Amino acid sequence: MTNQTGTAKLSFGDKELELPMYSPSVGPDVIDISKLYAQGDVFTFDPGFTSTAACDSTITFIDGEEGVLLHRGYPIDQLASKSHFLEVCYLLLYGALPTAAELEDFEFRVTRHTMLHEQMIKFYSGFRRDAHPMAIMVGVVGAMSAFYHDSTDIADPWQREVASIRMIAKMPTIAAMAYKYTVGQPFVYPRNDLDYASNFLHMCFSVPAENYEVNPILSRAMDRIFTLHADHEQNASTSTVRLAGSSGANPFACIAAGIACLWGPAHGGANQACLEMLKEIGTVDRIPEYIARAKDKDDPFRLMGFGHRVYKNFDPRAKVMKQSADEVLDLLGIENNPLLQVAKELERQALEDPYFAEKKLFPNVDFYSGIILEAMGFPTAMFTPIFALARTVGWISQWKEMLADPKQKIGRPRQLYVGETQRDYVDVENR
Numbered sequence: 001m002t003n004q005t006g007t008a009k010l011s012f013g014d015k016e017l018e019l020p021m022y023s024p025s026v027g028p029d030v031i032d033i034s035k036l037y038a039q040g041d042v043f044t045f046d047p048g049f050t051s052t053a054a055c056d057s058t059i060t061f062i063d064g065e066e067g068v069l070l071h072r073g074y075p076i077d078q079l080a081s082k083s084h085f086l087e088v089c090y091l092l093l094y095g096a097l098p099t100a101a102e103l104e105d106f107e108f109r110v111t112r113h114t115m116l117h118e119q120m121i122k123f124y125s126g127f128r129r130d131a132h133p134m135a136i137m138v139g140v141v142g143a144m145s146a147f148y149h150d151s152t153d154i155a156d157p158w159q160r161e162v163a164s165i166r167m168i169a170k171m172p173t174i175a176a177m178a179y180k181y182t183v184g185q186p187f188v189y190p191r192n193d194l195d196y197a198s199n200f201l202h203m204c205f206s207v208p209a210e211n212y213e214v215n216p217i218l219s220r221a222m223d224r225i226f227t228l229h230a231d232h233e234q235n236a237s238t239s240t241v242r243l244a245g246s247s248g249a250n251p252f253a254c255i256a257a258g259i260a261c262l263w264g265p266a267h268g269g270a271n272q273a274c275l276e277m278l279k280e281i282g283t284v285d286r287i288p289e290y291i292a293r294a295k296d297k298d299d300p301f302r303l304m305g306f307g308h309r310v311y312k313n314f315d316p317r318a319k320v321m322k323q324s325a326d327e328v329l330d331l332l333g334i335e336n337n338p339l340l341q342v343a344k345e346l347e348r349q350a351l352e353d354p355y356f357a358e359k360k361l362f363p364n365v366d367f368y369s370g371i372i373l374e375a376m377g378f379p380t381a382m383f384t385p386i387f388a389l390a391r392t393v394g395w396i397s398q399w400k401e402m403l404a405d406p407k408q409k410i411g412r413p414r415q416l417y418v419g420e421t422q423r424d425y426v427d428v429e430n431r
């Protein structure tokens with residue numbers, strides 16, 4: 001924690017409290033209320049944590065008003081265009097860009113852990129063929145704690161490191177196998193001569209019956225999707241991982257909890273929901289009807305891929321994603337893709353609409369990612385597992401940072417209780 005840089009005065013009833021304030025390296029100051037209950041006998045009330053910083057962190061910074069996203073200080077657009085996913089993984093995990101030798105060593109370590117324990121593969125056949133791959137991911141990642149006993153002791157830095165490398169290395173294998181299982185094709189084992197993104201495409205799309213050449217442009221687009229999803233500060237799934245980890249749970253259990261949280265349509269599940277929405281709209285002439293529905297207070301429909309808790313400006317990831325969508329569709333010769341036409345026109349009309357302008361609703365990362373993934377050949381159900389695969393490094397980096405923090409304690413929010421006060425039990429015959 002930085003040194004105290006100010007004091008906030010809070011008065012209520014007959015109490016007057018002085019609360020310490022801290023200044024971040026960039027972003028708004030924070031008021032430290034950790035002693036508020038002890039000193040003032042009151043809690044704060046902040047459902048959805050809209051004004052609450054739950055930790056200090058050095059990993060990722062977002063300026064939602066300006067549409068800025070930095071990992072360890074580096075802007076996401078620079079990382080997406082000049083770096084690659086495994087280098088970004090190193091940056092997030094260890095805090096600095098690697099030297100050539102450090103990168104080579106890191107890539108070697110990740111590559112040597114890509115295979116799953118052979119017995120884990122039996123887990124898949126316990127699922128129905130129509131299981132959502134996110135359900136399989138939650139189960140299989142949680143089950144890793146039953147297979148890798150030598151990396152579940154969170155007090156041992158070496159075990160924490162091995163668990164981290166294992167999850168980054170195995171997540172593509174786990175996700176690809178979930179896909180292969182649901183389409184009834186044989187599992188394809190990882191190939192360590194391929195880079196991270198190419199290996200994932202190979203495990204998803206190659207079949208034993210014929211040769212599969214990974215297209216380098218698609219592999220680059222895949223890598224960029226991974227990079228754009230690598231971390232995003234204290235979002236719902238990351239906070240879930242931190243909360244699970246705060247009890248001392250093992251790393252595989254914590255990441256499984258993060259995957260479960262990511263699944264929801266307000267979070268990582270939005271990429272699937274967005275593509276389904278674009279398909280439902282179908283043609284540009286139907287866009288006004290859907291915009292009207294999104295604005296209607298009595299209709300629960302929302303424009304998926306629009307809006308963000310933190311960004312009140314363009315999501316910087318969406319800008320890169322839109323450019324990537326153009327490149328990939330162009331490469332595949334489907335630049336007149338009707339979904340892309342609907343997406344672009346929907347974006348244009350929404351941005352011109354006063355409702356979206358007033359509420360500062362802009363396209364988020366999920367608005368264009370589904371179009372790219374579908375063009376690559378992924379079914380919609382695989383979009384969120386791909387997000388989970390990429391976010392694993394962010395979750396792990398945040399989990400490791402939390403464990404190394406001397407201030408770390410079990411997360412335990414309080415509540416504003418509005419239920420019954422104490423009353424006496426009534427026997428069933430008297431109710």
Ligand code: CMC
Nearest residue numbers: 265266267268270294302303304305306307308309359364
């Ligand atoms: N379509 C129509 N109206 C919206 C939308 C939308 N997509 N998003 C927010 N609003 C309205 C909302 O109805 C509310 O209006 P009012 O003030 O009149 O009640 C206002 O904007 C503020 O919305 P909120 O729900 O209070 O804001 P939030 O910060 O709690 O929610 C959100 C953020 C991302 C959950 C929300 O914008 C949303 O549901 N978006 C669609 C789902 C989506 O694309 N999620 C992906 C997020 S980015 C990927 C990730 O990080 O997981």
